Amino acid sequence: MSKPNPFRYFRTSRKIIRLAVMMYVRFPLSLRNVEDLLHERGIDVSHESVRFWWMRFGPLFASEIRKARAQRMRCYSNWQWHLDEVFVKINGETHYMWRAVDHEGEVLDAFVTKRRDRKAALKFLRKLMKRYGQPDRIVTDKLRSYGAAMKEIGNADRCQRRSKIRPLWRSKSRPVWGERLGACGPHIASPVQGALAVRPIL
Template sequence: MRFWWKRFGPMFARDIRRQRISRMRGFRHWRWHLDEVFAMINGETHYLWRTVDHEGELLESYVTRTRGKKAALPFMKKALKRNGSPERITTDGLRSYQAAMRGLGNGHRQEIGRHADSRVESSHLPFRRRERAMLRFGRMASLQQFASVHANVHNHFNLERRLVDRQT
């Protein structure tokens, strides 16, 4: 499966992502949730930045060594370039987000709340489960590759149970 995914997966992932983004760009109430989660790589703390939309689908993931504005800015630029611009961006109280959004001119779109980013916090759980099963990571590149592939596969096979009625 892994060899098949490395060869053909990126083509399918790009097509699926392109179709979804084209549908969501016209959606007026598109909301993003941004958060970072730490991951240990050879005893050093690295940060995995993640963007989740209002439906719980992971849009972007990005690995850095630091957690400041210098790390948040390229992540946000990459997410906005690949996925378009949302109406609202919900974050936690980390000041790196505020500084990066001011730098991009999106300061008016940011919402900060203590429990407002629970959508993205709950999206860390499948990643953590899989990370423990893999016995952590050895390099930043392997973490970045795993995070992007895991996101695409999880988005594709994740069934929203709240949208399915009890009889089904």
């Protein structure tokens, strides 16, 4: 069964919508700047239309970009994952957020559980590998749950432990388009990206 076309009720073509959204998220432009640039190219749209397209189709374009990037990265032999976990409080209860970042600093996924044991680590790793495949190396901290989970999967030889914990999430060097695409719409890529609360710039 084919998926319904998300652009079927829009008079504007998909190419123009994608151009407007990617201009807004890829470059440091405001919504009115995008409106002016499109007007110079003979495309008459309102900045409110650009905002609506960003909210509606931003997660769709972000998903396409992530899938294409994952396919490219599988071809490289130096693709590494860095895994760690942090404590978070949800409704006053302590939970654990498992995080995965590749060697370029791009966030792959985040997963929240109540326990930090082998079962939770195994579920997180299987979820990652089902989506992205097998990496060349997995760098973890000294948590023993990773080693037990990787022995069960059968890739314990790819595990490498780091002696010093370093932050895995980019802050200053993270591009603006990644924040805008990750924070728009209801489909948030990760809890951390959702907490960025990036607002549209008029």
